[in-house]
Amino acid sequence: MSLSDIWDVLVLGVVLGSLYAVIAIGYTLVYGVLQLLNFAHSEVFMSGGFGGVIALTLVEPAAGPTGLQSAGYVLLGMGAGAVLGGAVAFGLEKAAYQPLRRRNAPRLVFLLTAIGASFFLYNLAGKLFGRYPMKMPTMYENKKLFEVFGAGVSVTQLIIVLAGVLMLLTVDLVVNRTKLGSGIRAVAQDPEAAALMGVDIDKVVSRTFVLGGLMGGVAGFLFGTNLQVDYTMGFLPGITAFAAAVLGGIGNVRGAMLGGLTLGVVESFTVEIWGDAWRYVGAFAVLVLVLMFRPTGLLGERVGRTA
Amino acid sequence: MPNKNIVRLAIPVAVGGLLLTGCSSDDGGSTIKIAYQGPLSGQNVGLGENMERGVQLAINEANASGDYDFELEYFAADDQGSETEATAAAQSAIDDTDVVAVVGPAFSGPTEISAPLYGQAGLAAVTPSATNPTLTEQEFGTFLRAVPNDNAQGAAMADFLAAQDGVDSVMVIDDVTPYGEGLSDVAVASLEEAGLDVQRQHVPQETVDYGNAARGVVESGVDALIYAGYYEALGPFTTRLDEAGFDGIGISGDGSKDEELVNLGGDATEGWYLTCPCTDATEEPGLADFAERYEAEFGLAPGTYSAEAYDITNMIIEQIAGLGGDPSREELYQALAGVEYQGLTKSFSFDDAGEFTNEAVFFYQVTDGVIGYLGGTEELIG
Known part of the structure; x- marks a missing residue:
């Protein structure tokens, strides 16, 4: 493998890894506040993809758009993805998890509910939008923009990485610097004490879901732009992102980012060296190895104690 | 209150009985x-x-x-x-x-x-x-x-490529389904028989990113690519191939021959050949x-x-x-x-193993966003 090959493969890995990282945030935030593995998050991600397709199909992007128009379309797609992702996450929490919390249901019930909600949501999407894969309307000419050490970077790839980095920074700021963030951290650390100190737990939990949903929705739109959108698109990226969250240390926001990027890059190099059929073998071997020696993941701690 | 229980039971039993007789009474066995x-x-x-x-x-x-x-x-x-x-x-x-x-x-x-x-x-x-x-x-x-069967399709693809000027090396990619691997086995064997340089790759159907695969095709410098799989994967794959700068001949089989291919891959599917043991009804x-x-x-x-x-x-x-x-x-x-x-x-008609006794394969090509009919193998290669 020559040096420019390595950079090529690295670019592909970082692009994929940014998407995994953004999705992983959703898993890790919810785990932080509720100790719940929200498997329906992969469907929040999927709904973001549909949000983008629907919004862009409605505005019908012009052929041969100007730079400004293209930027508008991309922002619209991201916005629509975020809105639908956030809305689905909000509804999911209200309809599926809040009643369980009120009744103090056992953990296992939460987990089963999450899996059930996931099945329900993707089949609902299949009913509503059809079971054919859909292509994201063309928003710009996806040409090669510039080269990093001989590796070409396309418009889509740049958008994904930029949006990913921006979202990760925002979440990090929100969790560490804002009132909502203190609430999230307080609930993660000790829900009872937080409630006694006057934190409205219901509100914090609900907003945590929405925050994760916004990110997941945008990731769904970006993923759909890179590949295509269909009702089963959430499953594989969802599982991988969940693994990324575990790899980084579930409940740890920065861990999720690191885990996502690591898995993306490992996947890309695995594919380059052993072929596409081995894609997940490399990534999951890394996951198992890390967990063997560091059962709490790369960065370990939970949301509450990190910051 | 035993009476109530009996009533509760009786209603579904009665309804079920009615349904059963309903089924059996009016069809007369035909x-x-x-x-x-x-x-x-x-x-x-x-x-x-x-x-x-x-x-x-x-x-x-x-x-x-x-x-x-x-x-x-x-x-x-x-x-x-x-x-x-x-x-x-x-x-x-x-x-x-x-x-x-x-x-x-x-x-x-x-x-x-x-x-x-x-x-x-x-x-x-x-x-x-x-x-x-x-x-x-x-x-x-x-x-x-x-x-x-795919022996006919794989052989037709190989014959077609061997008859093209300037095609010396071919990559065959399958989607790791029984269909894709079967077709790919035959295509590889037929291409080798025709004396072409063949490379083989497996890219599973649910791949989340075709970037690596597309890069591999372009880096290998092959003159033609055979994709043995279905349209829903080939659509996005062609887009990535286009981005990566692939300019060789692309061929796929009947699994990709669906108008959805063009919807998913857009302009990137232009010029792709598709083989099919099916005729074009239109x-x-x-x-x-x-x-x-x-x-x-x-x-x-x-x-x-x-x-x-x-x-x-x-x-x-x-x-x-x-x-x-x-x-x-x-x-x-x-x-x-x-x-x-x-x-x-x-x-x-079928032979003793249940195999079809007729071997015609037809060629199609994506032209101006439509899968156009080119004709039978004999007409194209002679």
């Missing part, structure tokens, strides 16, 4: 069902529905014709094109005792699972489209393949009338294997009529295995 097994949901539903409509059209026309003294009904067995759903789909058709024959399974993977079950039940399974060559070697019992003069009736019924033009599924269904109906309108599953299978039937698309 309802015959023909099943179709294929992807009626899931990612490859496009291919599945093309055939389903062909089957339905044949059944509707037979019922409307008044030529038969039995009533035909359609039975849908949805396998999602997936091995995991194939058992349940086959079992549903087997369990309905009115089903006398199955059109399908549509895909090679599910066929490996379902065909042995049909064999045990003595239920004939006539596939319009499962083309993996090994299927007929496994002695499933009642499996008949009404389509040339182009072949003898099929124009069929295409019109199909469009009148469903509001859209016939797709890949629609006409073939229609032919097979009519062939089954003819055999049912020949057996007096009330055949057992076993009798019907025997009749089909020995059939000589001239359909709209081709003539149907």
